[in-house]
Amino acid sequence: MARRIIYDQGTSRLALWARRLALFALAAAILSVIIVHSGLLEMRPALVTFGASLALAVLALFVAFAGFVSIWREGLLGMGASLSAIAIAALVLAYPTYIAVKARNLPWIYDITTDPIDPPRYDTLAKVRLRDANPIVYPGLTMAELQHEAYPDIEPLDTDIDTRSAYNAALAVINRRRWRVVEARAPDQGRPEGRIEAVARTPIMGFRDDVIVRVRPFEDGARVDVRSSSRYGQFDFGTNAARIRALLEDLEAEFVEQASDEPPPIARPKASPKNSSKNSPKNSPKNQLRSPPKAVPKTNQPTANR
Numbered sequence: 676m677a678r679r680i681i682y683d684q685g686t687s688r689l690a691l692w693a694r695r696l697a698l699f700a701l702a703a704a705i706l707s708v709i710i711v712h713s714g715l716l717e718m719r720p721a722l723v724t725f726g727a728s729l730a731l732a733v734l735a736l737f738v739a740f741a742g743f744v745s746i747w748r749e750g751l752l753g754m755g756a757s758l759s760a761i762a763i764a765a766l767v768l769a770y771p772t773y774i775a776v777k778a779r780n781l782p783w784i785y786d787i788t789t790d791p792i793d794p795p796r797y798d799t800l801a802k803v804r805l806r807d808a809n810p811i812v813y814p815g816l817t818m819a820e821l822q823h824e825a826y827p828d829i830e831p832l833d834t835d836i837d838t839r840s841a842y843n844a845a846l847a848v849i850n851r852r853r854w855r856v857v858e859a860r861a862p863d864q865g866r867p868e869g870r871i872e873a874v875a876r877t878p879i880m881g882f883r884d885d886v887i888v889r890v891r892p893f894e895d896g897a898r899v900d901v902r903s904s905s906r907y908g909q910f911d912f913g914t915n916a917a918r919i920r921a922l923l924e925d926l927e928a929e930f931v932e933q934a935s936d937e938p939p940p941i942a943r944p945k946a947s948p949k950n951s952s953k954n955s956p957k958n959s960p961k962n963q964l965r966s967p968p969k970a971v972p973k974t975n976q977p978t979a980n981r
Contacts (some may be wrong), residue, residue: 690742690753693760696735703728712881718806718903718907725880732767735760752833770879778912782821785809787915788902789923791819795889795902799858800872804885808906826916832923834930835896838862842869842890844929845899848922849873854886867892875903877914882907884915888922899926 711718711874739760746753753862786809788794794813801811822829842861849856854873860867869890872898874883889900901922903915 685751687742687745687749687751687753687757688886689738689745690751690756690760693735693739693742694756694763696731696738697760697763700728700731700735701763702733702807704767709882718805718882722907728767729771732764735764735766739764768956773959774912778910781910781913782825783910784814784818784821785909785911785915786814786818786824786904787822787826787829787911787919788813788900789829789919790900790902791816791822795870795887795900797872797885797887797902798870800885800887803857804906809904809908813902822916826920829916829919832926833893833896834899836930836933838867838869838890838892838897839896840933841899841930842871842891844933845869845888845890845926847869849886849888850930851925852922862890875918884911884918886918886922899923 682810700786702725707728710721710724738755742753742757742760745751746757791813797811804811836844846856846859849871852875854875856871856873858870858872860866860868860870873886873887873888875886877882884903884905886901886903889902891900892896901919903918905911905915
């Protein structure tokens with residue numbers, strides 16, 4: 676009886692380590708997202724954790740490709756481990772890479788406003804910002820010039836409705852977006868300016884950004900100014916400008932809807948002297964049926980009855 680000889684090819688250690696690194700990178704990325712959303716720790720440890728997860732994902736890719744080389748040359752096992760490492764690392768790096776490519780030509784700014792000359796000032800939000808966060812004061816004209824070059828369409832929104840209606844529309848839009856409103860001051864007689872301060876979150880990581888909406892009287896209507904700024908980091912990847920742009924578009928649609936809901940004024944025609952005798956209650960057909968007309972001299976008969 677012939678004996679079968681089975682050779683133990685072995686498994687590539689590089690492939691195994693690549694999969695371990697990729698899984699650890701995925702766990703670190705998920706942990707950083709949980710930390711940011713829950714607020715368990717401060718923001719900077721979460722950012723460091725997320726940055727470490729990206730670095731581990733890149734390292735896992737290099738180790739996985741090195742595992743491919745060892746498998747090809749030495750005939751080892753571990754192709755599945757290398758492929759799974761590449762898939763997991765690509766999953767971790769996909770969204771950050773997309774954001775980085777999309778924002779490669781954007782300026783390094785983190786504070787966007789529709790009014791750089793007189794930007795809306797944070798009041799309540801200024802008290803809750805931590806010391807290691809970005810400054811609460813608007814950076815100045817240098818950032819305003821960079822903003823104008825990158826986002827020339829970010830401008831105030833003017834409307835012909837009154838200030839209180841514009842304020843109510845802004846508050847309704849912010850509530851629909853599920854931002855956390857920390858202060859809302861409606862305009863009144865003693866304070867013609869309305870203010871809404873809120874906290875918005877980024878879609879994936881859940882970073883907290885501060886937003887303020889200011890409504891002021893302007894000519895025959897109102898002017899709406901918006902400011903959005905990141906609490907951490909010197910580069911916002913265009914998030915604040917996109918948020919302001921979307922908010923202004925929703926506000927403009929809300930203003931149009933409010934204007935369409937208002938009933939049109941009723942046009943009442945003015946009675947002319949020639950037709951006043953026609954439209955008088957005495958000469959209406961109903962009254963003529965009720966009572967016969969009185970006899971009048973021929974010279975005083977109206978010409979309209981001919």
